Amino acid sequence: MTRPVLEVRDLAVEFDTENGRVRAVNNVSFSVNAGEVVGLVGESGCGKTVTGLSLLGLVPSPPGEVVNGEILLDGHDLLKLNEVGMRKIRGGEVSMIFQEPMTALNPVLTVGYQMTEVLRLHKSLSKRQARNAAIEMLGIVGIPVPSKRIDEYPHEMSGGMRQRVMIAMALSCGPKLLIADEPTTALDVTTQAQVLDEIVRLQHQFEMAVILITHDLGVVAQTCQRALVMYCGELVEAAPIDSLFASPRHPYTQGLIRSIPRIREHKIDRLPVIEGMVPDIAALPEGCHFADRCNRVQADCHERSPVLTPSAEAGAVACWHPLEPQHD
């Protein structure tokens, strides 16, 4: 059996808001194996980004606070580390790339300066060594003429190029785990396809684990081996990609998959929808949070909260009345 690089247990994150304390992430447990690409999927506000940030101790505090849980990286609990210890992990063993490469990069520093800073901090390289390593890394992520482009500022590059720089930076210290938060959402489809291919290729090359946070199930289908579906701060389904798409167990997952606008052979008149809208996390309904929008709802759904329990084919689902697994 493969050993997990990362194990998250019972993670809970709360935020102080004008309307009181809300729990943005609740009871989240999952693990990521070495060399695995796991998708963390959900709609805006479901807690996927907060989950990603909490793995690196980046939840803004105040107002946010990790109130419960363990985050084990190779068995060591990251939540027990102080800021100095955490800094060694960030950008070293675990690194993260963000949605908007323009805001994640410093506009007044050259790409080279920002890249060598990381390398010198984590690997104690000399200036020259760090620069050479940075140029090599830019080449690896597919930036043409890296020895020239390294001296450019972020605004001189296109969106796709900047995202490549972010990836180069994130990978430069050989992390065990890469957290990619909507890495292609700000990009055009053609560039998105390039960047996703690049991430998959590099993931093989560096044998690292990747958590891909996205709202786009199409991206997950194309890149991940396993997916975790979040709704209202909780995991509602976890399953290998093939069984998740072929036979989703949670009605929310099924609704999400059905409502992706996709290119079809025959046009249909109406797109399938999930009725209603995501409830406010400050005033979540009793029982299953999805009950009010669910097409399989029964009386008990409003009374007891379902917990994520293992189901067929190494999956797990948090639903009292899940869809039957389909075999074909």
Added chain:
Amino acid sequence: MTKPLLEVRNLVKHFPVRGGGFSFVRQQLKAVDDVSFTLLPGQTLGLVGESGCGKSTLGRALLRLQEPNSGQVFFEGRDILQMNRAELKAQRRDIQMIFQDPFASLSPRRTVAQTVREPLDVHDIGTSLERRKRVEELIELVGLRAAILNRYPHEFSGGQRQRIGIARALALNPKLIVADEPVSALDVSVQSQVLNLIKDLQLQLGVSFVFISHDLAVIQHISDVVAVMYLGRIVEQAEVSSLYASPKHPYTQALLSAVPAAHPAAGAKRIILSGDVPSPISPPSGCTFHPRCPAAQAKCQTTEPRQTTLHNGDYQRQFTCHYPLGS
């Protein structure tokens, strides 16, 4: 043959830009470069392309929110670009717009009722009581309850705000709505609700749409006719099913294949374009797509391709390529 509602001929919108460095030489950014298309009443034209291809500028130029440099925009046979201010204002009753960002396009200081009523006020339509009734009617038409009319935009989710924006656009019973990325800021589950609403309204009210989006799946669902833009030009234009089934332009084909399949098993052969969209200030010579085109040949670098038009009933199929696919 049906008379077109909208006929755009050779529309051009250039923006002057200062040259790089200390040069004061003015250059032209060709945002919309010689664009022509027609739209029949009750139909939807999908305008698709990557960011910076000029699709939003084209949408805005149709309403003269940005003055085009040259060309003609015939709406029911009259050229909008020749109209004076008063005529234009009157004409705008028939042409409305829906914007991408439902957070930026609604005034935070106006209630829903004030927002939806505004076009009626501007064009001075009906008495105060009639306007209120019309607003209630509109808000129910877009699937919201009249009880929300006195609330402010910040109290609503993205999907609800977009519905409010749609209600405002419908207030004057327009014949044409230009919708610029109306669902891109919404989550998938809400996106399909809003798309269904737009389709229902179209059936119910017979309004035509110019629907601008970067999302090919959305465009396929909503459109009757699709125009693909690249660097300010329409490179291919066709009735939706033939465009998706057999694209003629290699750019269309690459765009279609870049869309992530909605299913892992559907991992079809993908064409990944190398490089980025070139700068529209100094577009490549010949066919502007040639540096990224997988099928480019020597001729493409030097000679600008001319538009080919095939007729197919009410629809025309047009593409601008030296070596179209499947021929």
